[in-house]
Amino acid sequence: MMYKIDLVVIGGGPAGLMAANTAAEAGAEVLLLERDGHLGGQLVKQTHKFFGSEKQHASVRGIDISTMLGDRLDSFGDRATVWKNATAIGFYEDGVITVDHDGVYKKVKPKRVVVATGASEKFLSFPNNDLPGIYGAGAVQTMMNVYGIRPGHRVLMIGAGNIGLIVSYQLMQAGVSVAAIVEGLPKIGGYAVHAGKVRRAGVPILTSHTILRADGQESVERATIARIDRTWNAIPETERTIECDVICISVGLTPLAELLWQAGCEMRYIPALGGSVPLRNDCLETTVKGVYVAGDVTGIEEASAAMVEGHLAGLEAAASLGFKSDSYDAERKDCMEQLTALRSGPTAEKIRTGLACTACL
Amino acid sequence: MGDRRITDHPILDFDEGEVIHFTFDGKPMEGREGDTIASALHANGVKVLGYHFKTKRPRGFYCAIGNCSACLMIVNGKSNVRTCTAPLLPGMVVETQSDRGVPDDV
Numbered sequence: 001m002m003y004k005i006d007l008v009v010i011g012g013g014p015a016g017l018m019a020a021n022t023a024a025e026a027g028a029e030v031l032l033l034e035r036d037g038h039l040g041g042q043l044v045k046q047t048h049k050f051f052g053s054e055k056q057h058a059s060v061r062g063i064d065i066s067t068m069l070g071d072r073l074d075s076f077g078d079r080a081t082v083w084k085n086a087t088a089i090g091f092y093e094d095g096v097i098t099v100d101h102d103g104v105y106k107k108v109k110p111k112r113v114v115v116a117t118g119a120s121e122k123f124l125s126f127p128n129n130d131l132p133g134i135y136g137a138g139a140v141q142t143m144m145n146v147y148g149i150r151p152g153h154r155v156l157m158i159g160a161g162n163i164g165l166i167v168s169y170q171l172m173q174a175g176v177s178v179a180a181i182v183e184g185l186p187k188i189g190g191y192a193v194h195a196g197k198v199r200r201a202g203v204p205i206l207t208s209h210t211i212l213r214a215d216g217q218e219s220v221e222r223a224t225i226a227r228i229d230r231t232w233n234a235i236p237e238t239e240r241t242i243e244c245d246v247i248c249i250s251v252g253l254t255p256l257a258e259l260l261w262q263a264g265c266e267m268r269y270i271p272a273l274g275g276s277v278p279l280r281n282d283c284l285e286t287t288v289k290g291v292y293v294a295g296d297v298t299g300i301e302e303a304s305a306a307m308v309e310g311h312l313a314g315l316e317a318a319a320s321l322g323f324k325s326d327s328y329d330a331e332r333k334d335c336m337e338q339l340t341a342l343r344s345g346p347t348a349e350k351i352r353t354g355l356a357c358t359a360c361l
Numbered sequence: 362m363g364d365r366r367i368t369d370h371p372i373l374d375f376d377e378g379e380v381i382h383f384t385f386d387g388k389p390m391e392g393r394e395g396d397t398i399a400s401a402l403h404a405n406g407v408k409v410l411g412y413h414f415k416t417k418r419p420r421g422f423y424c425a426i427g428n429c430s431a432c433l434m435i436v437n438g439k440s441n442v443r444t445c446t447a448p449l450l451p452g453m454v455v456e457t458q459s460d461r462g463v464p465d466d467v
């Protein structure tokens with residue numbers, strides 16, 4: 001059987017939730033597909049309060065934002081359907097999307113699609129990097145904040161970006177000790193507030209350091225780290241061993257864009273945005289007509305930007321089907337202004353340079 | 362290894378869900394309602410979920426959100442189950458996997 005619907009949104013993180021809400025609000029019939037058993041994407045594991053302005057729910061905890069957006073979607077009744085445990089596994093040139101929904105294979109043919117699949121964590125190569133006990137930072141966060149389970153007793157964190165810093169702090173909140181945070185660059189990438197919190201708790205942040213290897217029988221027992229020079233080569237005699245049962249890798253995210261490749265969207269490799277991203281116009285429509293994108297899949301940013309992009313993509317996808325409300329112009333203008341504001345500070349320079357390369361049409 | 366479950370947290374509340382019984386390589390184990398198979402195993406101190414089909418090196422989970430396939434195990438006789446996202450259900454028979462597994466009946 002082929003399901004037909006106005007709009008399918010793939011991914012129920014902040015971007016997808018906003019896209020689905022906005023399009024349903026405008027009057028479109030929406031189907032939201034989420035691979036997980038719950039909505040919220042990365043938000044569900046974020047227990048810290050958010051930055052940004054009030055519009056993007058600053059100072060609300062990530063988990064609460066996702067509940068709010070999920071409840072709002074429920075309020076549209078039949079107009080918005082949510083399939084959980086539903087993975088979009090294929091996106092074909094004739095516009096058909098195939099879905100594994102709770103083990104049942106389904107086909108959907110929507111008039112428009114918003115792809116909001118988010119990102120996946122990057123990995124690092126070093127000897128024995130496949131030992132059990134070496135986990136992505138997001139995985140550690142999921143174990144702790146979603147399932148309530150400590151990943152181990154003593155963690156070595158690799159990467160001092162915001163995620164590395166926040167997860168280190170959350171590990172301590174959960175009663176796990178953090179041996180050190182190792183960062184290859186000469187300075188800390190994350191915000192000073194987050195760095196301050198972990199430093200005050202006594203965790204050393206070792207910049208210009210890297211991990212050389214991990215060791216252990218069946219799982220991690222220790223790691224060897226060393227200071228590195230500007231060309232990232234280990235400086236002799238600076239090696240030291242750190243006892244730990246978990247090594248947490250937090251070296252960035254990369255867009256989860258397989259479905260866009262399959263759909264035939266034109267992609268470009270932009271390191272500043274984390275990997276290959278889709279070209280798109282200012283309505284967030286890709287080079288394949290009717291296929292829109294929002295959130296981390298368009299380039300790694302933050303939940304705040306993901307929500308605004310989701311709003312815009314939902315608004316435009318619905319409008320292109322004739323569901324254009326009186327507030328369309330005002331909403332569009334507001335989204336554009338919010339995105340400009342979010343991307344204006346010095347910390348967003350990398351994102352601005354990256355985005356300059358993504359324009360199509 | 363009960364100390365792996367977080368009971369005291371400054372922000373989050375983890376209510377004690379119903380106990381779920383399952384077996385891991387024949388050994389009886391307990392998980393909680395809301396666990397995935399991998400989270401329940403981890404709570405029981407099990408980090409090694411399988412062995413690489415060729416090198417036989419031990420494998421554990423990596424991403425915990427269904428992206429990477431590092432956590433494949435045999436569950437109720439079915440191989441290649443992503444245990445980091447598959448919910449734990451009562452009576453499950455969970456086994457380490459060390460080969461490529463067999464495809465599902467189609």
Ligand SMILES: Cc1cc2nc3c(=O)[nH]c(=O)nc-3n(C[C@H](O)[C@H](O)[C@H](O)COP(=O)(O)OP(=O)(O)OC[C@H]3O[C@@H](n4cnc5c(N)ncnc54)[C@H](O)[C@@H]3O)c2cc1C
Nearest residue numbers: 011013014015035041042088117118295296302303304306
């Ligand atoms: C530790 C940490 C701290 C952070 N702190 C902040 C902060 O303070 N402020 C801030 O603004 N941002 C923060 N962020 C960033 C923010 O969480 C992300 O930028 C944001 O979640 C991206 O939203 P998204 O909707 O694009 O993707 P995601 O949240 O990743 O959601 C994507 C969803 O799509 C689903 N999916 C993927 N593939 C498929 C498929 N094929 N079929 C069906 N579903 C699929 C996934 O399961 C997931 O639920 C933080 C991130 C992390 C990891």
Ligand code: FES
Nearest residue numbers: 423425429430445
């Ligand atoms: S740990 Fe990555 S898919 Fe399960």
